[in-house]
Amino acid sequence: MWLVSVRSGLTSVSSSLYKRWRHHEVGRDTIFALSSGHGKCGVAVIRTSGPASGEALQKLTGWRQHPLPRRATLTGLRSPKSGELLDRGLVIWFSGPRSFTGEDCCEYYVHGGPAVVSGVLEALGDVPTLRPAEPGEFTKRAFQNGKLDLTEVEGLGDLIHAETEVQRRQALRQMSGELGQLYQQWSNRLVTALAHVEAYIDFSEDDNVEEGVLTQVDSAVRALCGELEEHLRDCRRGERLRDGIHVVIAGATNAGKSSLLNTMCQKPAAIVSPIAGTTRDVVETALNIGGYPVILSDTAGLRDSEDAIEQEGMRRARERHSDADILVAVIDSSEVPPSKSSVLSHLHLLCSSSQGDTPRDVILVLNKVDLLHQEAIAHLQELCEDPELPPTCLLSCQTGQGVTQFLSVLKQILESICGDPLQGAPSLTQTRHRLHLTGCLDALGRYATYREQDLVLAAEELRIAHRQLGGITGRVGAEEILDIIFRDFCIGK
Template identity: 45%
Template structure:
């Protein structure tokens, strides 16, 4: 019999209310002990109770208790929740009292969710979605994570698995019962179904790559020569003095980063060293890091206070990034419209002129690049790697003439998709074989 675990399930103290969760076979005993043996509350009904210290019989707190008997709970086990006052002393008193009850212990990190997964209440994509939902800082991150945590991605993976199982079942039938020739239309349908799956997976792999801009944030590098206003722009957008501003050229030697919420997208702005030829080894290293930051960035703000410089050729290191670059004409203290023909954005970090227009354009760029990715299901690298492996296996199955070898390729694809959700049920293949085919008639 497993231990009963408990932990603070809400935010740290102080708070108005703290939620302490218990899960396991002794959850009912613990609830009865803390409430001095009073009658159990009805399942899923909030009930006011005094919480009593089992060692001293003293009053710990007065709070709301809820009871979720197995299997209708988050973990699939007996679960109790104690809603107590959110002061540090109250929380610690209840946790200490729980630790004295036999069979109860503090939960390890992620242990409630792990038990939910083990009980089949969640699959791996839902677990990962829940973790992302807790960590979400912006609206786009919240929407992406919520789709995963609520099981929308799992439904799609199940659909893919069901279709793979049907394909595999026909191939297994052809191998195990060669005397019953499969109709030509079934083999043709298999080929069409395989090609359709490969096309869908390829699209979702690309959509998943785009979702990295939502989960991990959009990286925006601020580049330009020394003293063109890079640090001033960073500070103005951050609303604080994140970078040192000085008339002395070469003040910024390292990459300085700040995070912004731009229209629901997490944006990391990177202020970089001024680009110029230098014999100062430290400044030279700063220039190298600036170019590295530009190469790693999704978008680049290239600044100059000279329109002629902006209209001339970009640095060689950025020649392949034209579609990702915003040309920013700095120190323009009067409000001017962006030049649509040249793509120049006049701004002033001092007066704020032009910044609203620039931010709107950046938000549009994020929406254009990553808006559709909110619907992605292959949001993690391991998802995309598994789908790519499954694609390779199905493409190999298309050119394989031996049913047994083609079936093995499809089985690999089933396994790869199962790795994503953490559920690989090969027994379901037999169910399809015996339900859809009249074998041994």
């Protein structure tokens, strides 16, 4: 009876191991795809990843052995079915785990004509053990094999989509692992704190745990809370840089808002007309200003109107004013007396039109200075130096006067909002990160509440906080806690 039970147990274990092995093998089929951009180009890169990469390489080249890893070799590529020469190109072999995905990989550098690329892809598809890769599957395998954490994966995605120099810097820094390392450091400290609390709960009666260990945990939690709060107080700097800074042009009708948009875009993106109320909807365009990504919006002019369509345009304009990171308030200087009180009055009307909080930054643009006499311009130039006014620029969209100064002021504000992504601690770049970090901070706050009431509940809050941090990097393991317990305490020695 006992033997039958043991055999049954072994069979169950064997069956479980077999299922796990089959699942592992199914998950490791070999994939291939075009890794460079589509369309005609000088060189195209085709990549394979998986255990059959070597077999595919041999079938396309006729080689009996794999080439030396990470060395480019010029060779002919032939169809496995017909033996027809498809192209002559470079081949680089990457032996796992020293590859991007952690698996055996091969990269084919072929001529970028559509017919060549199609022929090589079709040849790889003729290898029975290969299949086309799904979107993002190479990076997914790199994550699954521990080559990248989730923050590095997101950094890689941001680097691919970066359109400005500063976006590139931020994405490259995140892809290098700095953000993940910061979160992993915090995670390690949390694991240590949790392990010490668990050890105190389970073994304090055996006198195996030093006195004062909970005091050390409390101190560590307080320090971590302070670092998390400082990290979250970043005014969404990294997220703004990743998604684009919203700059909204506001003003009365015919103040020159659309002309300013066209001047900044250097193309007729918006209709310009002497007829008041021409712009009735939001006109939006993306710009690169000094390396910073800007989403520039021209909005309907504000005035009293009975026109239902124009009223809807003004409602949408006010919504954009409220959401703006930077509000560019345009005033027609030819219609406003060149005095501080009149300018402040117009500026107040524009900023108070926002629904909710006013924007963080405002640039005042006194447009159409080409229509003013020199004396009036001199008064306005003195006004620009007034400390009670926001940064003020004299400008003429008609002649281009003052545009360079305006763009310089705008760039300075963009720098103050986003900063230099290469300086200081790495920035939050994803809303997902912010949600996890907030959840972690909330759990640590609850730990302090439960600390004197129920140590078991307090330990659970530390565990929740650790899971929240692990959710950012994609690395959460219960084994870490046991490792630290037995490393730091001589229990059952």
